[in-house]
Amino acid sequence: xxxxxxxxADALAEVAISENSADKVRRELRDFLALLxxxxxxxxxxxxxxxxxxxxxxxxxxxxxRMGASxxxxxxxxxxxxxxxxxxxxxxxxxxxxxxxxxxxxARADVISARDLSERERKQLMTVLERLSGRRxxxxxxxxxxxxAGAVVRxxxxxxxxxxxxxxxxxxxxxxxx
Amino acid sequence: xxxxxxxxxxxxxxxxxxxxxxxxxxxxxxxxQEGSSDVTDMPIGTVFRWLNFLLVFGVLAYLIVKxxxxxxxxxxxxxxxxxxxAAQTRAAAERELQEWSQKLSSVxxxxxxxxxxxxxxSAADRERIRALAKSEVEKIQQAARAEIAAAERAGAxxxxxxxxxxxxxxAGALIREQxxxxxxxxxxxxxxxxxxxxxx
Numbered sequence: 295x296x297x298x299x300x301x302x303a304d305a306l307a308e309v310a311i312s313e314n315s316a317d318k319v320r321r322e323l324r325d326f327l328a329l330l331x332x333x334x335x336x337x338x339x340x341x342x343x344x345x346x347x348x349x350x351x352x353x354x355x356x357x358x359x360r361m362g363a364s365x366x367x368x369x370x371x372x373x374x375x376x377x378x379x380x381x382x383x384x385x386x387x388x389x390x391x392x393x394x395x396x397x398x399x400x401a402r403a404d405v406i407s408a409r410d411l412s413e414r415e416r417k418q419l420m421t422v423l424e425r426l427s428g429r430r431x432x433x434x435x436x437x438x439x440x441x442x443a444g445a446v447v448r449x450x451x452x453x454x455x456x457x458x459x460x461x462x463x464x465x466x467x468x469x470x471x472x
Numbered sequence: 473x474x475x476x477x478x479x480x481x482x483x484x485x486x487x488x489x490x491x492x493x494x495x496x497x498x499x500x501x502x503x504x505q506e507g508s509s510d511v512t513d514m515p516i517g518t519v520f521r522w523l524n525f526l527l528v529f530g531v532l533a534y535l536i537v538k539x540x541x542x543x544x545x546x547x548x549x550x551x552x553x554x555x556x557x558a559a560q561t562r563a564a565a566e567r568e569l570q571e572w573s574q575k576l577s578s579v580x581x582x583x584x585x586x587x588x589x590x591x592x593x594s595a596a597d598r599e600r601i602r603a604l605a606k607s608e609v610e611k612i613q614q615a616a617r618a619e620i621a622a623a624e625r626a627g628a629x630x631x632x633x634x635x636x637x638x639x640x641x642x643a644g645a646l647i648r649e650q651x652x653x654x655x656x657x658x659x660x661x662x663x664x665x666x667x668x669x670x671x672x
Contacts, residue, residue, distance in 0.1 A: 407660070409653075409656060412657075415657070418664055422664055422668050423667070425668075426667065426670065442644055442647055443647065443651055443655070454667060456659075456660070456662070456666065458644070463640070465636075465640055467636075470633045470636045
């Protein structure tokens with residue numbers, strides 16, 4: 295069942311792709327949400343029914359201009375403000391990125407490793423992951439020394455765990471059950 | 473006399489007094505003449521004496537028959553009635569006594585029966601309580617054995633868990649200490665190789 299946020303996200307994704315500015319709009323929406331995160335009062339103002347629509351538009355216009363963002367984002371923000379859906383903006387952003395990934399054939403991967411991976415290792419891993427998912431993979435890399443060695447990769451809802459910590463945990467469970 | 477007896481209701485004492493008065497009135501003149509031997513010695517005197525005697529006797533007999541018979545009859549009836557009542561009372565008392573005796577004997581039998589029943593029930597209760605206590609003891613022993621066995625299993629499991637955790641913690645520490653960049657790269661390469669095998 296599609297949520298309200300998905301409807302907004304799908305509409306924005308279609309517009310962004312049709313204007314060939316999907317990555318730009320993706321980045322702009324991320325920056326805008328980061329701005330709202332830094333200033334919660336700004337989000338309250340844009341979502342408040344006590345503030346007139348014209349004033350909200352003026353604020354959004356000013357922010358977009360200061361960010362140097364596209365008209366696509368400005369118009370989208372106007373629609374969200376007019377429909378009083380500013381509270382759904384984080385959810386819309388997630389659904390928008392997922393929709394863009396789907397439309398662009400991109401798979402997001404979270405790669406957690408015990409140490410920094412070399413470029414060769416990253417490329418090697420990406421090649422395998424793209425073959426596994428059948429999509430172009432964009433990875434987000436994180437460090438977690440608790441893994442001891444190896445790495446944990448999550449693509450969508452699938453997790454590939456090659457960490458020493460997990461192997462030791464399996465060993466511990468096997469020893470306990472004996 | 474008949475009038476007196478009929479009109480006035482004289483008691484027995486009154487009738488006796490009147491009878492004695494008449495007797496005296498008739499007999500006293502004769503006694504008064506006893507001193508003169510001339511008449512009494514004559515046959516006519518003897519006749520009058522007998523007549524006098526018969527008269528007195530008749531009056532006495534009449535009075536006795538008239539008033540004594542009913543009196544004695546009523547007396548006899550009263551006595552007979554009293555005797556009958558006494559007999560009835562006695563019979564009733566004897567019946568009651570017999571009933572009470574029967575009841576008493578029945579009560580004694582009931583008491584004895586109750587005593588025997590109580591003894592039987594008491595014995596049965598003792599046996600039941602003994603069996604129940606025995607069963608409870610067995611249950612408690614069984615539960616205790618099960619609890620001990622469970623505690624043993626839990627203890628053993630806990631020991632295994634502790635040993636496994638210590639072993640893996642120690643293994644992890646050793647791996648960290650001895651892990652070189654080359655070994656780590658080899659591990660990562662092995663992981664990627666497994667992923668490749670998954671693809672193929």
